[in-house]
Amino acid sequence: MNLAKPTHAGYFLGQSVIALAERLRAGSLTSVELTQAALDSIERLNPVLNAFVQVDAPVALAQARKADELFAQGRDLGPLQGIPIAVKDNIDTFDYVTTYGSAHFEGCTPGRDALCVQRLREAGAVIVGKTLTHEFAYGPTGDRSLQGAARNPWDARCITGGSSAGSAAAVASGMVPLALGTDTGGSIRIPAALCGAVGFKPSFASVPLDGVFPLSSSLDHVGPIASSVEDARLLFEVIAGRPVAKAPDVHSLRVGWITSGSFGPVDAEVDRQVYQVAQQLFGNGLQDTGEVAPLAAGMKDTLLTLQRAEAFDVHAERMHEAPQLFDQEVRERLELSREVRGWQYIRAQASQAQYKAALARLFERYDFLVSPSVPITATEVDAREVRVGEQDIDVRAAVLSHTSAWNLTGLPAISLPAGQVRGMPVGLQVIGAAGDDDRLLQVMARLYVPG
Incomplete structure (x- = not known):
């Protein structure tokens, strides 16, 4: 490339x-x-x-x-x-x-x-x-x-x-x-x-x-x-602390392109550029899959609940004793985190297990899932809204939209440079099954050759 x-x-x-x-x-x-x-x-x-x-x-x-x-x-x-x-x-x-x-x-x-x-x-x-x-x-x-x-x-x-x-x-x-x-x-x-x-x-x-x-x-x-x-x-x-195991030769990969929009708005040029790179890498093995879209909103909500509760646990004393030392934006996020209830956290843990099981079933049919890593290009420093299509959306929500599900489910995921849009880099995200780190690294090392 x-x-x-x-x-x-x-x-x-x-x-x-x-x-x-x-x-x-x-x-x-x-x-x-x-x-x-x-x-x-x-x-x-x-x-x-x-x-x-x-x-x-x-x-x-x-x-x-x-x-x-x-x-x-x-x-x-x-x-x-x-x-x-x-x-x-x-x-x-x-x-x-x-x-x-x-x-x-x-x-x-x-x-x-x-x-x-x-x-x-x-x-x-x-x-x-x-x-x-x-x-x-x-x-x-x-x-x-x-x-x-x-x-x-x-x-x-x-x-x-x-x-x-x-x-x-x-x-x-x-x-x-x-x-x-x-x-x-x-x-x-x-x-x-x-x-x-x-x-x-x-x-x-x-x-x-x-x-x-x-x-x-x-x-x-x-x-x-x-x-x-x-x-x-x-x-x-x-x-x-261990070597990466040798993966089998690359052949007949089944790769699911996560349907555009599954995780929210995507810049059309970013989508087009990243999809083109995915086609170059995976050829006929690439096929659209809409099976992630019905899970996306629930995965986002579950992750937010877990993250907020666990983040506030880390910072509770600092928020009480010296809240003024936090950056205002970070402090505001922690103030929201304070509102998570115990029962919500317990339910989110149960949901996390269910989403992990659902993705495990999906990976019985696919070797990898792929999408844009981020649905936009880099905005200016301090910008907090960005225009995507006909919508003004929150920059922070946008940049997190395609990546956070794979933290919730603990799956290995790699972002690869996929060219530029309007002079700024974009990335292709490739997600593997649970514990499939070695295969993901080995296969992508063989297929992806930067220029």
Whole structure:
């Protein structure tokens, strides 16, 4: 697929982690050189994009020197050894301030790493800095944070999407080749789609959440943002603590295109562009399915109930003791969350189980389901309404509309760059059956070849 390049571009744009790893092992490149390239790209681009909220060059370069020393000693910790990686600011790191995007934790330094970060260090990766998160990861636009708004590499007037806002902007612009994100309703896939990166939300509980600040315990996921499916696979293997199993050869795939409008309004040009890419990838295996549409509204309501109740549980004391420290928009969401009743939460848990069962039955007939990742292109920062067809709709509801169902059901889902509409990136979302992460990654790595 031949894709255009963003306006703001760094060293790693279009660079394969696999190719970089080969050069590190051949001795034609060092981790210090790679890390310095990341630092230089960040220094040049971050004043415009605001993707990173903290970078410490001495800390990053010390990690890189250690990786190079291990190479010199003949010690190989795996394909991420010496590779610069960014970490979302709601994931704990002992050597970088971690604010969770909120004034409540300004200047906070955790006592230890999150388990996923620990696994990255054990694999020899270089943690180059922390990336902007929407406050407490509670928002899909990426423009409400202690550190301000992240900016889209294609047009800095526009949002990145959120809440893994900085991670997507950092990878899509080429400041770093890989980044960690989290996803509770689409927070990896939304910014990946709007910025032109690959974003993978694994199956629920396949990557440990220890040391990741919770938003909603039954919906939270950790996953990779990368430039290619293969690079995303490498990062997933490390944070999941296991290799991806080899999938069978691709043949006779049954792929269901979720009927346009099932989850709400879709920009006609976005729909057309993404469907065209889906046809190119899946050919005759692609067929329309209307079976998701009757479930969509109920899944959305169920997820909202779970998320609101669980989010308020996390923040109840802060809302009582220091509500003024929250961003106003996030505080308003938490005030709504306060209203969820216990019986509503219990019913939502029962509904969640029913929707998981319904999707399991659907995947008896399909290998994958596909749709646009996000039904619009990136809006301007702070915009809260967007025109879609003849309707003015809420930006936040729009960007979440196609992704959140797969958090409710815990299914693996990946967003792939699918070209541009009016000069801005759009994404194709591919959803797999429960626990089918390995097959989804392997098949899409074979079928999807970015230009």
